[in-house]
Amino acid sequence: MKKWGDSLREEGLLRRQRYADVFNRVDRSDFIPEGYGKLADRDEPIPIPFGQTQSAPHIDGIFVDYVEPAENETALEVGTGSGYLSAILSFLVRRVVSVERIASLSKWASKNVSSLGRDNIDFIVGNINRICFKTRFDIIISTASFRTEPLFLKEMAKSGGRIIFPLGSFPPQRLIGYKGGKKEYLGDVAFVSIQD
Numbered sequence: 001m002k003k004w005g006d007s008l009r010e011e012g013l014l015r016r017q018r019y020a021d022v023f024n025r026v027d028r029s030d031f032i033p034e035g036y037g038k039l040a041d042r043d044e045p046i047p048i049p050f051g052q053t054q055s056a057p058h059i060d061g062i063f064v065d066y067v068e069p070a071e072n073e074t075a076l077e078v079g080t081g082s083g084y085l086s087a088i089l090s091f092l093v094r095r096v097v098s099v100e101r102i103a104s105l106s107k108w109a110s111k112n113v114s115s116l117g118r119d120n121i122d123f124i125v126g127n128i129n130r131i132c133f134k135t136r137f138d139i140i141i142s143t144a145s146f147r148t149e150p151l152f153l154k155e156m157a158k159s160g161g162r163i164i165f166p167l168g169s170f171p172p173q174r175l176i177g178y179k180g181g182k183k184e185y186l187g188d189v190a191f192v193s194i195q196d
Contacts, residue, residue: 001027002041004057013061019069022091028057031084031112050102052192054082055143059189063141066177066186067162069093073138076156078128078165078194081143083109090118093139097122099131101194128194137161145173145191154178166191 005020014020029040032054039046045053063085069075069092077086080100086109089096100106103125110123124131128142129152136158142150142165153163163178164186171190176183 001029004028004061007043008058008061011058011061013058014065016065016068019061019064019092022088023057023061023064025091026084026087026116028084030115031082031087031109048082048105049108050105052081052102052105054084055191060085060088062175062186063143063164064088064092066164066179067139067141069139074135076133076137076140077143078141078153079143079192080106080109080123083112085141085143086121086123087113087116087118089141090116090121093120095120095122097124097133097137099124099126099128101125101127139163140165142166142194143191144194145169145189146194149176169193 003024005023008014009020029037032046036046043058044056048054073093074095075089075093077098080098086096086098106123106125138158138161140153140157140163145166145168147169157163165176166173166189167176172188175186175189177186
């Protein structure tokens with residue numbers, strides 16, 4: 001099992017040792033389909049069921065480092081995918097709510113995470129464009145790209161909340177962050193798009 005936390009820390013993508021320790025703890029190979037096992041140690045995206053992809057580890061590192069999760073916080077993840085990032089977040093925050101539009105993919109992710117014995121992840125099936133949460137979140141991470149800027153995510157965040165998401169219909173897309181009420185451009189990325 002590759003210690004992704006050590007690699008991402010050495011590359012300067014994870015500034016806190018606590019985050020690196022969690023990446024070291026979660027085995028990426030437990031979250032990819034059979035036949036792709038040898039790709040788990042490569043820093044590249046991996047195909048997962050239903051035409052989706054699991055992000056390269058350096059992207060997950062960028063997400064986590066930017067939103068700076070703390071133990072007493074709640075996180076919203078848009079796009080559950082394989083459950084790999086859900087699992088990582090579950091060790092870093094109090095509660096994770098992960099939304100996935102594909103029911104079978106959400107079920108697969110839940111099964112992947114179950115081996116870790118985590119009980120602080122709520123897997124929700126639905127389209128983020130049509131879900132209304134009564135609670136607000138400290139951090140929001142989207143692993144799928146919005147075609148237009150998702151201003152409604154700001155309404156889902158607590159005061160002082162941190163948000164990161166890809167923006168654009170086709171690669172290269174822009175990675176956008178909000179921290180302290182300030183919008184930041186973080187670089188170009190390539191992600192699947194959110195369905196309307």
